[in-house]
Amino acid sequence: EPEVTQTPSxxxxxxxxxxxxxxxxxxxxxxxxxxxxxxGQKVEFLVSFYNNEISEKSxxxxxxxxxxxxxxxxxxxxxxxxxxEDSAMYFCASSERQGTSPLHFGNGxxxxxx
Amino acid sequence: DAKTTQPxxxxxxxGRAANLPCNHSTIxxxxxxxxxxxxxSQGPQxxxxxxxxxxxxxxxxxxxxxxxxxSTLILPHATLRDxxxxxxxxxxxxxxxxxxxxxxxxxxxxxx
Numbered sequence: 769e770p771e772v773t774q775t776p777s778x779x780x781x782x783x784x785x786x787x788x789x790x791x792x793x794x795x796x797x798x799x800x801x802x803x804x805x806x807x808g809q810k811v812e813f814l815v816s817f818y819n820n821e822i823s824e825k826s827x828x829x830x831x832x833x834x835x836x837x838x839x840x841x842x843x844x845x846x847x848x849x850x851x852x853e854d855s856a857m858y859f860c861a862s863s864e865r866q867g868t869s870p871l872h873f874g875n876g877x878x879x880x881x882x
Numbered sequence: 883d884a885k886t887t888q889p890x891x892x893x894x895x896x897g898r899a900a901n902l903p904c905n906h907s908t909i910x911x912x913x914x915x916x917x918x919x920x921x922x923s924q925g926p927q928x929x930x931x932x933x934x935x936x937x938x939x940x941x942x943x944x945x946x947x948x949x950x951x952x953s954t955l956i957l958p959h960a961t962l963r964d965x966x967x968x969x970x971x972x973x974x975x976x977x978x979x980x981x982x983x984x985x986x987x988x989x990x991x992x993x994x
Contacts, residue, residue, distance in 0.1 A: 772925070801981065811926060811969075811984040824981060859925050868914055868975055871982055873925030 772874035791860030904970030
């Protein structure tokens with residue numbers, strides 16, 4: 769069964785550094801998402817992306833965050849200057865089409881900011 | 883914010899049916915009920931969704947009350963691998979591909 773893949777599985781970075789989290793959505797999917805989950809807390813929506821532009825973003829997704837689909841297969845989340853509070857699991861998701869098509873999630877990247 | 887209410891935790895014996903309730907009393911006509919689960923910090927896994935009719939797939943059954951104010955996810959023969967946090971999510975469908983809003987879910991523990 770096709771799946772969403774995320775790399776790396778674990779990223780350690782120093783405060784103030786830039787990080788790029790990478791995702792390969794399911795190949796025929798058109799809608800892409802990033803979520804994060806701080807340890808012990810809820811899964812939180814960050815941003816959705818369709819047709820090469822952001823569809824919706826949450827309050828968490830401030831100017832330090834950006835997303836890009838640099839080619840036909842990858843979907844990336846960049847954090848420009850990481851803070852300690854950015855430490856979390858970051859999940860990428862994709863869905864096939866409009867309407868009720870479910871989101872399919874990758875297994876995440878654990879980001880640790882020291 | 884999540885529009886659902888779920889018990890914080892439940893236990894189930896291996897091999898028995900697990901029935902996970904969800905209250906969504908403020909659900910509107912174009913909102914669907916979705917169920918996901920998360921096994922130990924892995925990515926959320928889609929289980930099933932429905933609008934008003936009962937639904938069944940290879941993983942589970944979804945029973946939605948006639949007034950749509952509550953639903954039950956049924957895992958017919960729970961195994962130890964079904965131990966996870968189960969999320970009931972009400973999702974508005976307006977023609978785009980709207981986000982999911984996760985609550986705290988129900989921690990299901992399947993016991994041997």
